[in-house]
Amino acid sequence: MKLLIVEDEVDLLIAISNYLTKENYLCELADSFHKAEEKILLYEYDIILLDITLGDGNGLDLLKPIKKHNLKAGVIILSAKNSLDDKISGLDFGADDYMTKPFQLTELNSRIKALLRRRKFDGSHLVTFNEIALDTDSKTVIINQQRITLTRKEYELLLYFMINKNRVLTKEAIAEHLWEDNVDLSDNFDFIYTHMNNLRKKIKRCGGTDYIKTLYGMGYQFTDQ
């Protein structure tokens, strides 16, 4: 998968690219409107991460050349402004998703994967981890050839874990992913334990391994190491 990251804040650019490179994406970087425009005209990308406020231009203005020269590319806008106007005009001009800074890298990864699935890249609707297979088209989970039934939140939780396998996830990050910032959760994470325990039980019942590792009661890791 080939990615273009457009972001004028170099620290942020490097942090994102380091992470996504580890996740086996091929990342190209552009730290200005000018460089981004050049790359968009010359090369093809699968995903473009686009910051709106660039030093030398408005990222939204890049959407037009993208749609002209890089039709295949999915676009995720990264904006510091949580502004509905920007969001609406961004999505209107052909962006696929919109994220407000600061965001979690795992959340970014999930959004990229979701976008790739929506764009129907080969086999991308199948997410597998050892004996667990998850089909994002039919929203089914198969463990050891056995189909298991999960609630919507349990399904989302498992998908999030599998996409961000081996990464340490804080329970706040998980809660925020499941509830998409809609609810001010601040001190109530009890429901996460419930989801987590139910998911563990259902996986074990089909003879699956419990890959969910708890870290000091504050974080989780989905790993077989």
Place this chain on the structure above:
Amino acid sequence: MKFLTKINRNFFMLFAAMLLFICIAGYFILQAMFLENARESLARKAVLIQNQIEKTGNLPQFDPLSQVYVIAKPTGKLNPSIKKIELFNSHEDELEPYAEYNKKVLIKGIYYNIQLREKTIEKDDLIFSLGVALFLLLVATFCISFFVNRRMNKTIWKGFEKNLLAIEQINFRNNEPLHLESTHINEFDRLNTIVYSLTNKLKEDYRSLKEFTENASHELQTPLAIISLNLEELLQQSMNEDAFKKTVSAINAVKRLSHLNQSLLLLAKIENNQFVALDEIAINEIVQRKLQELDPLFKAKKLHIELTVQSPFYWKINSQLVDILLNNMLSNAIHHNIIGGTILIIFEAHKLVICNTGEENNLTNENIFNRFVKGKSSSNGLGLAIVKQICETHHATISYEQTDLHCFTIITQQST
């Protein structure tokens, strides 16, 4: 009270006081004048009588109007005197005022006293006629000032009133320039100049404040993003429990900071009316959907939900804001609830009540909606402030009452 009315009232009262004073003074002046008049006429008559006595020696007697009698040699000078007396009139059966004139004369070695009397004007008559004059003058002044006012209202004050209306309707959001009419009156035109410069300054401040909030948001969010991303990467390295916990706590602190920043920005935006309400939204339907979404949260606290829809609740409100409003209110009802508690939601036409069980607190309707008031919760204390701000900008009131339950009531203005 209108400026003109106020001036007129003061003027009228001063005028009335002056008139009253003039009337009282007039009363005494007139009395003195009448007496003087009587003295002059009686003095002439006395001279005539004196001449007649000198010629004929007869003493004319017309009691009580004129009496002449011989007196002993008076001491001192022979000065004529005049005084007011009252005599009884048997025809009219009342006392009447007279001027009495006494003149002592020496005719052919004999001293005479010539006493003449003349009826003067009655006190009551004088007061009455003065009162009528006063009243008529006042009525005339009142009428004149009334018509002058009406005319002034139509001419001089019209431009001023128009300008006042323009200032009242000033709105910095729609960026329309303020237009004030020139009134050709120095004071008003001066006021216009001041209002122009003030509004220009306000407009400029408003614009820069708006820019500032947006820029501040951007400038804050980007470093926050860098901190949060780097901490997240740090978390992936193997570390001991202490370092791990410190990192997680730093991540959460950054997250809270970013939430706080976003909430403050949201408040500013709602205050600036940057959200447009397009349609009447059936709030009860949205709540029903939200209750399903939040079900896992209810279950986690074993909460019992009672929803009563007596009538659909329609509200013309921005759809994004209604989402925030309901999220804040419902998460508030969950947060401050007890395990196994209840949430009551009641819809009536133009009224939404959300009640929850919970521990007693010392918050009141007056302070619960203030910013950064958060009781025992670990939230940022802006949730209810945002709710209140949304209500205020969408023609609704919200109130809080603590009885057995903690109840929030939203009442919308009934649109006609």
